[in-house]
Amino acid sequence: MLLQLFFVFVMIGAVSFGGGYAMIPVIEAEVTGRGWMTTTEFTDVIAVAGMSPGPIATNSATVVGYHVAGVPGAIVSALAMTLPSLVIILIIASIFVKINQNKLIKSAFYGLRPIVTSLIIYAAIKFAISNGIIGLDFSFEMLKYGGIFLLSLVALLYWKLHPALVIVLSGIIGIIVF
């Protein structure tokens, strides 16, 4: 099991471009595909990861590892997730290239950035469906979920509240309305 965790997160760590949120659908595909968790359980993983300091993708890997195989699982997952970056950085640093000014790298990012955007939009749609925020049968619950969603989005985009604060506040609202 630890070996599986290591393999999965080394693979994800190697393609973690464009900020942690793009990795959410990637990790989700792996953990639900292997039957480790449901998408709703994984949403709660993101909640725990987002409430903690540190990068959201690495944090999510830690929580998934902990869920699947306890403390050793958490350690293996966190290290596996950062190992590819370490190796790549050591290679880059020892050959002294300024990769950020390399044209080939820039061209790669020209294609990567839009794809990272679609990955994040995809994650949002998928999570909205699996958590009952959008769906075919209308219910009163959906209205409450929708309300919290809109309120959180406004808080993030316009009131510039900190993401961790938004998570905590939405938890308090949840206790009040559910």
Add this chain to the structure above:
Amino acid sequence: MKTDWKLLSKIFLSFLKIGPVTFGGGYAMIPLIEREVVIKRKWLKMDDVSDVFAMAESVPGAIAINSATFIGHRIAGTKGAVCAMLGTLFPTFLVVMGISTLFFILQGNHYLESAFLGIRPAIVALIVYAGVKISKTAIFDKTTLGLTIAMLSILLFTPLHPILIILSGIILGIGIIKLKEKLGLVIQLESGHSNEAIMTKEGES
């Protein structure tokens, strides 16, 4: 090379202090790294640090951890890189474990369940917010808009694994730019705003 344990432990401890500050995005770390690494310890110059942040973005992984690793390497080679990386990782790892343990203990608690019913829509909002932020630098011409829409459709309607989609992005990016060069089209590699920023940065140095 002889191992300088004193230097390595200093690197570890410096990043141990900076690690917990990386709340929701590595950029919050920049001023702290500058203060610790440039001003207090005098390990690097200010210019080196801005270089490091630019490079950290182009490597897979979290910017905070990548920057720490790059800086650790500049100070003390491979061992320095490992110490800086572990130093950044360690405190946040402990916090994540603490919160996870708390949730495992409280599982099934009525209040916690209701709290999570409220948190789940907020997580969706958080993801949408991240998407809005990145779209501002990612989508700036017809090609990037087209690519975003095409890839979103592929993700939604085909069972292709997201990792394949990411790898195809690298190939498509390089391919499209090469093609545009051949056709003699005007090439813009980054959104207007960031190009300007790079130009002024180069102008200064």
